[in-house]
Amino acid sequence: MEYILILITAVFVNNIVLSQFLGICPFLGVSNKVTTSVGMSGAVLFVMTIATLVTYLLHEFVLVPTGLDYLRTITFILVIAALVQMVEIMLKKVSPPLYQALGVFLPLITTNCAVLGVAILALGLESGNLLKAVFFAIANAIGFALALIVFASIREQLELADIPKGMKGVPINLLVAGLLSLAFLGFTGLV
Amino acid sequence: MAAEISHKQNFLKGIIKDNPVFVMLLGMCPTLGVTSSAFNGLGMGIATLFVLLMSNIVVSLVKSQIPSKVRIPAFIVIIASFVTIVEMVLEAFIPFLYEQLGIFIPLIVVNCLILGRAEAYASKKDVMSSIIDALGMGIGFTIALTLLGAVREILGSGSLFNFKMVSEDASTLILFILPPGAFIALAYLSVLFNKVSTKAN
Numbered sequence: 227m228e229y230i231l232i233l234i235t236a237v238f239v240n241n242i243v244l245s246q247f248l249g250i251c252p253f254l255g256v257s258n259k260v261t262t263s264v265g266m267s268g269a270v271l272f273v274m275t276i277a278t279l280v281t282y283l284l285h286e287f288v289l290v291p292t293g294l295d296y297l298r299t300i301t302f303i304l305v306i307a308a309l310v311q312m313v314e315i316m317l318k319k320v321s322p323p324l325y326q327a328l329g330v331f332l333p334l335i336t337t338n339c340a341v342l343g344v345a346i347l348a349l350g351l352e353s354g355n356l357l358k359a360v361f362f363a364i365a366n367a368i369g370f371a372l373a374l375i376v377f378a379s380i381r382e383q384l385e386l387a388d389i390p391k392g393m394k395g396v397p398i399n400l401l402v403a404g405l406l407s408l409a410f411l412g413f414t415g416l417v
Numbered sequence: 418m419a420a421e422i423s424h425k426q427n428f429l430k431g432i433i434k435d436n437p438v439f440v441m442l443l444g445m446c447p448t449l450g451v452t453s454s455a456f457n458g459l460g461m462g463i464a465t466l467f468v469l470l471m472s473n474i475v476v477s478l479v480k481s482q483i484p485s486k487v488r489i490p491a492f493i494v495i496i497a498s499f500v501t502i503v504e505m506v507l508e509a510f511i512p513f514l515y516e517q518l519g520i521f522i523p524l525i526v527v528n529c530l531i532l533g534r535a536e537a538y539a540s541k542k543d544v545m546s547s548i549i550d551a552l553g554m555g556i557g558f559t560i561a562l563t564l565l566g567a568v569r570e571i572l573g574s575g576s577l578f579n580f581k582m583v584s585e586d587a588s589t590l591i592l593f594i595l596p597p598g599a600f601i602a603l604a605y606l607s608v609l610f611n612k613v614s615t616k617a618n
Contacts, residue, residue, distance in 0.1 A: 346520060
């Protein structure tokens, strides 16, 4: 039950993109086609889960016991950067088709604040443990995927729409994101 | 860039022509995430300005020592060190702001504006130009965040810098301090900014 609550909260109520504003760069940057946004979502799911797993263990068994808690930010970002590189190299060897699909998105993920954000947020979970933290990461990645794919579908339609000149490009995208966020606001109070 | 541009132009480009928020769309997460009031926007802007300035200086100083293959991780470590300093200073001296900005303080590390300036500017130019570039970009970012925060605060809570402008029981457009308001306010502000900057040219 607790896990279902985490899932619903992360996907709908506190959607990572639309209500917490993490990962806005890829959200605006790679959302012009549904296919690319699916690829990006896959890459984020992959990296976010592994990154949270590793950083949680590192925090719990290295940083806290040694009293180096204040080095959290530096350690986490380095771990994430190294991890992205490693995942890239491993995917290339192990599964070329998956690498073909996710490859171009992987380097972008290092500076995706959603990954670092979720890794940090996972530390603050109530009565948290490793399983919960990893599940939290997966739930947030699903939330990210949902927001990104819905947004990309709307943007594909927007290409055909007649938009006032001054609103073209960034402003109309932001406005659409705003309306989408408004829709997600409707889930408040669900949990 | 054909000719070397003057320090003044270098400074001004960050504020208007290449404004990080309205033109280059860098650092969108904190821009949208913390601007529910003008004070928060200003605080975030100054914290980012400090990190940007310090990392630009350090990157510019050590650029010849860093092998180009590992430059990105090296830049990230430099940036992360300054972010940690900001985090500790804010927690100690301005706990109120520290609470308000929350998760977005450690996330200054992944603000693409800072890494972008380190990579595109400070790693190629001398210290003085890097300082001016950082000041221009940082102030441009701060102005954008404060402006967005001010608009949202006025519409959403009827106050500016926590100074109430309407009576206590007046109803305000609460939407603007909620997440959707961030997107909508920024959308219209960037329309306005484009309009004004094309007029100015």
